[in-house]
Amino acid sequence: MTEHRVQAQYETFPYPERDPADETKRLITGSPSWPQEMDHWLWGGARDWSRPLRALVAGGGTGDGLIQLAQMLTDAGRPYRITYVDLSAAAREIAEERAAIRGLTNIEFVTGSLLNAPDMGAFDYIDCCGVLHHLPEPQAGFDALARALALGGGIGLMVYAPLGRCGVYPLQDAFNTALGHLLPRKKLAAARRIFDRVPGGHPFKRNPHLGDHKASDAGFFDLLLHSSDRPYTMPQLLGALGCAGLDLAGVPEPALYDPATILPEGVSLPEGLDAAARMGLAEALRGTMKTHVVYAVPRGGVVAPPLGKPQAVPHLKGVDPRRLGQAVAQKGRVRITLGGEATELALPKAAAPLIVGIDGRRDLAAIGAAARLDPIAFATRWRPVERALAGYGLLHYSTLLKGR
Ligand SMILES: C[S@@+](CC[C@H](N)C(=O)[O-])C[C@H]1O[C@@H](n2cnc3c(N)ncnc32)[C@H](O)[C@@H]1O
Known part of the structure; x- marks a missing residue:
């Protein structure tokens, strides 16, 4: 039932809202799946890029991560084959058109569930951005992706974080209670009218980090009307990775997860805090993180970035x-x-x-x-x-x- 609702949402409002014609003007970049960042965290900055990269973009939506990866590898003249999978045929159509406009051809488009990832191949890299927190059983998604990795492969994923999204969940719950019986377009129209009457003092309206609801209908729906959405603190995310047999290989901005970068001089932490507790502490002290982006590899497979090494580029x-x-x-x-x-x-x-x-x-x-x-x-x-x-x-x- 939940998966059907999620699918209905993304058929009506493919996410994020993108006009394929914009591909002639700009390339959207970000984390995860910036190839140099992948190499740094997953392969010790030393991947043999002459070997084709077999990649899966799981829950690829309208294609931001897919297009970034395919275009950057094409520009670098590196071989690759990408499988894109998403439940939403409408999102796939937009992603396909974006790829076509750019002449990116080494992509296989699949409409289906990422839970079937292990049947789609063995992948050197899996991108899964903003998807697993929407699954009815997110752990099944972590597990499926982990099982789809080839030897030496790694994952780049993003999930929502609770503190930077302060105010989202009470309002999302309220809208779903009040409007859950409506079809997506009617639900959106009613929610927008209610939203205008929500007082300025509501925690959502006081949170300066939230803006997706102003950007587009798809953004409003994704943020405030989602029927299946759970955030992860960093310790919870590390737990989910661990249950899937994965180890954290790195985060794009490690300084943000280091409590030392926010503590004043002279204040030291108690001994014995493990890495997860330290990251959770930094998250709690900052209070601004809306998402967590992590790179992960099968247990025992972390290769450290080549910091300071003469041959590192x-x-x-x-x-x-x-x-x-x-x-x-x-x-x-x-x-x-x-x-x-x-x-x-x-x-x-x-x-x-x-x-x-x-x-x-x-x-x-x-x-x-x-x-x-x-x-x-x-x-x-x-x-x-x-x-x-x-x-x-x-x-x-x-x-x-x-x-x-
Ligand atoms: C918030 S969008 C993210 C899209 C894209 N990854 C991005 O970051 O721009 C979530 C996407 O996940 C897809 N999705 C949700 N559950 C899925 C599943 N079980 N298998 C495949 N795709 C799924 C939705 O259809 C939607 O396109």
Whole structure:
């Protein structure tokens, strides 16, 4: 019953709302499934990209993650074969059209359930963004995806988090109680009228982190009228991964999950807090996280990113190396805003030429040699850059473009 309702929602309101014609103007990027970020967290920044990547996009919706992955691998001239699966035929139609406009052809489109993923193949990579929390039994989804991984494969997934979505669930429950008997379009129309009468003091209306309801009908429905939606704290998510036989390989912005980055100087934590408790503590102290993005691998398979290794090839995400280098040379610090939180990163002015040297092709040894630094002097200048930028998801190591 619940799965039918979920399917009916996404047939009426394919999510997210996208116009395929926009593919000629821009590429939507994000986490998970940015290839360099996948490599950094899943394959030690050293995947052999000459081997075709067999990927599954599970619950691919209108195609954001699918298009990003396919387009970036195409641009990099790397071979791949992607299977897209979603319950909604309407969402698939939009995703297919987006792929067609871009001339992306190595994609198989399937209308069906991700619970059948193990029958669809053995995958090097599985993207599952914003889906598992909508399943009637989410753990069955975690388990199915884990079973669909090939040897050495990994998953990038996103699920909702409770604290940044403060106010959503009481209103969602209320709307579903009041309007659950209506078909999707009528439900939306009635909910919009009620929403206008909900007082400004309602926790939902006071939460500055929520905006999907203003963006589109699909966004309003997804946020406030979903019939099947449960958020995960980070410890709960780690529990679900563990039950599926998966280990956490990393999160795109590890600094946000480190309580030390929010504690004032002189305040230390009790001994004995394990990694899950520390991440949960950071989540609770920040209170702003609406989602968790994680990369995960089968138990025992974590390969650490190649921090500081001479052969590691650094990439910057969403930042121009020249502009960042200039800002660092002038001020020795940069300001970034992530998840509504502004942070100042201190970066040594002397590291500016190293930052400018990042082009996604040169490894650390080559960047150090170009700056005429011996390995020890290089490491001294590079380490704070790496810690700050990798900590906030701005720097990754990957061989994606090596030799290109
Ligand atoms: C919130 S949308 C996310 C779409 C896309 N992954 C993204 O991040 O833009 C959730 C999608 O999951 C799909 N979905 C829900 N349950 C599913 C299932 N059991 N198997 C496959 N797809 C499912 C829905 O049809 C919908 O398109």
